Amino acid sequence: MGIKEMFPPLGEIEEERLLLGSKAATLNALAAKGFHIPPGFVVTAEAFERGGPGLTEALNEAADRTGHGPFAVRSSAAAEDLPGASYAGLYETFLNVTRDDLHDGIRRCLASAAQDRVAAYQSTLSTAAQSAPAMAVLIQQMVQPLAAGVAFTANPLTGNRHETIVTAVPGIGETLVAGDDIGEEWTVRGEDAVCNRSADTLNAAQALEVAGLARSVELQAGAPQDIEWAIDAAGVLFLLQARPMTALPEAVDWVAPGKGLWSRNFRLGEWLPDPMTPLFEDWLLPRIESGFLDGMQADAHVRVPFRYASVNGWYYNAPPVPSLRVLAGVILESRGRAPWFLFNALFRVSHNPAAAHRAVLGDLELEWRNELLPAYRRLVRKAEQDIDSATRNGLIELVDTICKQAGVYLWSLAIVGGSAWKMESALARFWQKHLSGPLHGTAPGETGYQALLRGLSVTTPGHAPHAVYSLDWYHPTAGEATPENHGQDARPAPGMAEALSAQRIDAEATARKALMDQPRVLAQFNSLLGVAQHYAVLREEQAHDLSLGWPVLRRCARRLGEQLVAAQVIDDPADIHFLTLEEASSPSPRHRPPVVSRRRTWQQQRRLDAPLTLGEPARIVGDPIARAVEAARTSHDLPEGAIVGHPASTGRVTGPVRVMHGPEDFDSFLEGEVLVAKATAPAWTPLFARAAAIITDGGTLAAHASLVAREFGIPAVVGTGDATRRLRTGQRVTVDGGAGIVVPVQIPSSRPPVT
Structure with missing residues (x-):
């Protein structure tokens, strides 16, 4: 041979x-x-x-x-x-x-x-x-490569067969394959390549070429592929290995559960940055929504259910589908009060906030301070006394009662505190019409209207043990997750607070001086500014105590879980969160629920990039998220790799990223880092004092991240969709909160570029 x-x-x-x-x-x-x-x-x-x-x-x-x-x-x-x-x-x-x-x-x-x-x-x-x-x-x-790496023809985290994930490192790819380096990452959809983590290794054309090679291999194999590749000094692309992808999750579809625009940013969505666990979705969520309607009934004399649904485990909601029949029913049921109430609380508040305050909102604030909040506190104190002696049925009744009360509280927060962003929008329009020209080039003009909302004194106490990362009771409260922060002040440091207050006072004086020759306009400004500042503070006051009952709810879940362990229904008390209400309340030793598979499904859902919106918006209302992002895209020359979202808090800063997933990461956060999270809730507030800027996947102008970032005087960009996936800890970015843009900083490379 x-x-x-x-x-x-x-x-x-x-x-x-x-x-x-x-x-x-x-x-x-x-x-x-x-x-x-x-x-x-x-x-x-x-x-x-x-x-x-x-x-x-x-x-x-x-x-x-x-x-x-x-x-x-x-x-x-x-x-x-x-x-x-x-x-x-x-x-x-x-x-x-x-x-x-x-x-x-x-x-x-x-x-x-x-x-x-x-x-x-x-x-x-x-x-x-x-x-x-x-x-x-x-x-x-x-091959002596200048760059090498791997490519997956389906997203290994989500199972999306329409995405190719390309990861690259300079030189030989062994450090990437061995897990010693996370590398640069690109997501390729068709002919569109987006850099999720930049390390100056590939350009978009090279990422597309690698993705094309991987898809060609997939076409030959007839199944999703995991390939290894290398590019040599001459720019030649080599295929080094190809194999079928293993353990690929089933691809999911993001289909709107009904007509109209569905959002995961509004109402409860802001408080649920992760997919819901089964027991929360089946038990607490309906009770909270029912309490919300109780609050509506008390104030507007009508119950108009907001639509909500779970899509791949994620909470989405949409307004009721408008129709003459629905409108007629609302008018008749409320005996005429609902149209007048909703006119003031939803429409007038955006155009004449002071009038809406006098007509409706001021009375609702007093009701919250004098009746609703004290009643909530009494209920929680009583539950704390009863929980240890409560039977299974007693525990279930405690959970039902607290959740219903939290739902009533949520209604008040949505109508009263939720007016803050509508009033802020009115102030922004006033500034644009009357002050942006006269103050152009001055310090207040450069900061914009948001300078008028900084340095406000919020009267809530420091970091509360009942503050939450998520309203899903699977997650520990701040008192459980970070007990050392109980006494920590969740407000700007005295020096920072004084500086922000001085900036606000200077902006107010400068604006009034510019309007001095227009007394009617000046009077309008003073009235608008007063209510906008008042409700900006009020919103955070209300949000502070929405989760007042969550430590008790967590104790109830623990007690019920322990009972189910004793009955040999589950193996660990925490497994209760992966049961249905019927399984938790009427357990059968002969039936052991599939806790392991449900937990695995939930973990997979946590890795999904849940869209901020689903469905088609109404022609009149439109999609506010898409409008804000499109405005940022069209008004700026975006560099490669830029991330676009809502301009939530003005300012521009460059710093290192810290991607945060929950309270378990809080101790790792360092002074001067850029906080990147899916969303933030009150439990996150102490981190704002150390953060250089805030970036979130979800959120709007009304979100916790937006309001608190302005209070702390730091830039914020919210509603980016996928910043937590596109950025990596340690990466340097420039955050432009006024433009709503995040730009990765390209660090000069000492090696020759791949050509």
């Missing part, structure tokens, strides 16, 4: 797949199809063992035909890189092997099949995978 027949080059090998191993067989087939793969050959275990005196000569001649070296010596087992058995990282790979060391490299690679870690992994696999024949060794000319 001739040398070429003994070790034919990749693309010409006719051995069976079982002898070549999966890796070599795949690359051999792709090379035969014309894919650009580093030249090489395969040595089977049988050939190596029986090669005899001619083996070294045959290896040398095959190596000479392959290239000038050095070489990569890589394992290729029959059971490797299969959908049910990846064997990732178990066998040895040797890089930059000289021709003189080829024989020893092959021997060591074959010997790695006998390692203990391989046997341990094999024991977890199917019988077919365990009984596969010995592996072969793939020898290839080394």
Whole structure:
């Protein structure tokens, strides 16, 4: 047999797949199809063992035909890189092997099949995978890359088959494959490449080229693929490996659950930055929504249910579908009060806030201070006394009662405190019409109307133990998660507060001076400014105590969970959050709910990029989120990799990113970092005193992040959609809160660019 027949080059090998191993067989087939793969050959275990005196000569001649070296010596087992058995990282790979060391490299690679870690992994696999024949060794000319990495033809986190994820590092890609480097990341959708994490490794054209290579491999294989690739100094792209993607989650669809525009940003959505756990969705959510309607009934004399739904576990809501029939029903049911009430609370507040305050909102504020909040506090104190002696039915009744009261409170927060952003919008329009010209170029003019809302004194106490990261009671309250912060002041430091107050007072004086010759306009300004400042403070006061009952609710859940553990229904008290209400209230020892699979589904849903809106907006109202983002896109020349959202708090700052997922990350947050989160709630407030800027996936002008960032005088961009995925901890960004834009800072590279 001739040398070429003994070790034919990749693309010409006719051995069976079982002898070549999966890796070599795949690359051999792709090379035969014309894919650009580093030249090489395969040595089977049988050939190596029986090669005899001619083996070294045959290896040398095959190596000479392959290239000038050095070489990569890589394992290729029959059971490797299969959908049910990846064997990732178990066998040895040797890089930059000289021709003189080829024989020893092959021997060591074959010997790695006998390692203990391989046997341990094999024991977890199917019988077919365990009984596969010995592996072969793939020898290839080394590519000396300027950049290398991996690419997935489906999003490995979400299962989205329309996205290709490209990850890159400078040089050899082993640090990425081994998990020592997270690398630069691109998401490619069609012909659109977006850099999620930038490290100045690839440009958009190169990301598209890598994605195109990966999709071509997928087309040949007929299934989503995970490839390794490299680009050499000449700019040539090589395919180094291809295998089926394993453990790929099922792709999900984001379909609106009904007509109109559905949002996960408004009402309860702001307080639910994660998908809902099953028990919260089945029990607490309906009770809170019912309490919300109780509050509406008390004030507007009507119940108009807002539509809400779970889409892939995420909370979405939409206003009622308008119709003459619904309107007539509202008028009749409320005996005429509802139209007058809603006119003031929803429409007039945006155009004449002072009049809305006099007509409706002022009385509702007094009702909240004198009746609603004291009643909520009394209810919680009573529950704290009763919880330890309560039966299962008693615990359920406590949960129902507290949630209904929280829903009534939420109604007051939505109508009263929720007026803050409508009044702010009115103030912004006034500024644009009467003050943006006269104050252009001055310090208040550069800051804009938001200077008028900074440095306001909020009368709530410091960081509260009942503050929450999420209203879903699965998550611990601030008192549980960060007990050391109980006494910490959740307000700007005295020096900062004084500076912000001085800036606000200066802006007020400058605005009044500019309007001095227009007494009627000046009077309008003073009236508008007064209510806007008052409700900006009031909103945070109200939001502070929405979750007043959550420590008690968490204790109730714990007690119920312990009872279910004793009844052998679940294994851990925390498992109760993955039951339905019926399973929790009427347990059966003969039926053990599928807690493990539900928890796994919830964890997968947490990794999804849930859209901020679903469905089609009404023509008259439109989509406010899309409008704000589009305005930022069209009014600025966006650099590559820019992230666009709502301009929530003015200012411009550059600093390092810290991506935060919840209270468990709070201790890692450092002074001067840019806080990046899905959303923020009162439990996050102490971090604002240390943050240089705020960026969130969700949120609007009415969101906690927007209001508190302005109080602290730091830039904020909210409603970005996916900043937590596109940014990485340590990455430097410039946050322009006035424009609603986040721009990654490109650090000059000491290595030559990939061309």
